[in-house]
Amino acid sequence: MPKGYVIAHATVTNPEKWAEYVAKSKIALDKYEGKPIVRGGQSQVMEGNGTARNVVLEFPSYEHAKGYATSPEYAEAKALRQGAGTIDITIVEGV
Template identity: 40%
Template sequence: MPSAYILANVDVTDPQQYEQYKKLSSHAMQVHGAQVCARGGAVQVLEGDWAPNRVVLLKFPTAEAARAFYDSPEYQAAKAARQGAATMRMVLIEGMA
């Protein structure tokens, strides 16, 4: 089965409130077996006009596992805590077998 990734680009507008999202989303990642590949490190654009802010890359064993993480009560609680603290673009990417 191919692995899957969730890639997110986050624009944090309220860092203090965002800390609660980070706490809750970290819990959701642990519960659902996400492997954190990148989370908030320095970003260097190599091509194009994309200017990401805070980037998060999570790895899951399957697309179904990634979707289960996103749809879970644990992550939905984190998402609710993020309201007003950040805007996010997030995609699910199926990897190679």
């Protein structure tokens, strides 16, 4: 079974508030067996617009990744993110 990935591109405008969201989202991450493989860190846009913060979370399956993103636990974390920045999130099935 292919792994699932959550890929996020974010612009953080309130780091303190964003940190609350990240801490709270760990509950859903643990529940759905997710593992961060990219979270912030050094990056360079090579083509296109890009964003300053990039995140890739790996899950045992696409269903786990989707469960994470649609869970009540993650919804609680998302509420904390309001006003802290913008984010684009995509769920992808691995090969």
